[in-house]
Amino acid sequence: MTTSLILHTILALLLLILPFGALYLLDRPSIQPFGTALVRGIIQLLVFSLIVWGVYKIDNTWINIIWFVAMTIWGGFMVVSKCHLSIKDYLLPASAGLFGGTIAVGLWLLVAVLPIESVTARWFIPVMAVLLGHSAAMLVRGLSSYATMFQRNRAQYDFLLGNGASPWRALMPFFRTSLLAILSPTIANLSALALASLPLLFCGMLIGGFTPINAFAVMLYTIIGCIASSVLSLGIALFLVKSLNSKQI
Incomplete structure (x- = not known):
């Protein structure tokens, strides 16, 4: 220094x-x-x-991967802690959801979308960190909504099972509530992005050497990636919660 x-x-x-x-x-x-x-x-x-x-x-590929895995495990732990859920039952689904959703969308952005020649630490870390941070924040909303809804409306789940619905079909109302819990704030905040968040990101990218048009493009890719990553992370987490836990909540 x-x-x-x-x-x-x-x-x-x-x-x-x-x-x-x-x-x-x-x-x-x-x-x-x-x-x-x-x-x-x-x-x-x-x-x-x-x-x-x-x-x-x-700037080693394996070091980048180790860093990312460690961050997803830590992110999963923070999600479960904030949702006040069982570490034993929810840490693996939450961490795996964050890992799968973030790595899939992040690699798509890095390999197919962003105009970069090679995936180095300079690009891998910022992209994955932004996606992981947003996905973790949304996963807190999604898992918390799912757990609360299921606890309050367990009778609805039993009723649907009793009327011939499969376990997955009976859980669809709870999955829908969980999905809306992460998309509703996003929809509400999209209109405010141009007035609040985007100028800060835009100025930061300009300071970092981006041209205005490139800064706009990267911001657009990041916003779309964050939304896709949060939805995919939630889907993987809920799938694993249902598959790995015989007892619900």
């Missing part, structure tokens, strides 16, 4: 005077939780950045 970078980091941290000052004037008890969360987030970001730097430096 150069002296210039340290100086710039200190200058950036000075901006925190504004939120801390506002909390000091209006809600002093919130200063400690805010500060703790901020420090924790900075440490996590630093650790993640060091890991990514190492993967970038080595």
Whole structure:
């Protein structure tokens, strides 16, 4: 780390005077939780950045794959924890869902869609990280909705089974609810993307050296990829939940 970078980091941290000052004037008890969360987030970001730097430096296919597998397992653990579900029953489906959905869509983007000559760490890590992050956030919604809906309406499942429906057919209403749980927020937020998220991504890509038209194209590919990856991840996870667990929820 150069002296210039340290100086710039200190200058950036000075901006925190504004939120801390506002909390000091209006809600002093919130200063400690805010500060703790901020420090924790900075440490996590630093650790993640060091890991990514190492993967970038080595730029080896197997190292990239190991990094991705580790991230999907960690992502699956976070999903199950946030949904308050059984680690034993849901960790494998959640992790496998994230792995399958992200790797399938990510490789499609990297190999067939994005105009790159070879899949190096420079492209593999950002694309997979964005897809994995979005898919994990949506999988929390999907699995949580599925589990809650099934617990509240178990009688509906038993009723459909009693009337001749197959187990998979009887679960379709719950799968539908789970799918809508991840697509409804996406549909609602798409109209706001041009006003909020896209300018930030657009500016970031311009700073990184993209031309405006290329930045637009990459953003479009990323948005479509995130939606497809989240749906595929949910489908794989629900399939494994039903296949691997004899007892529902």
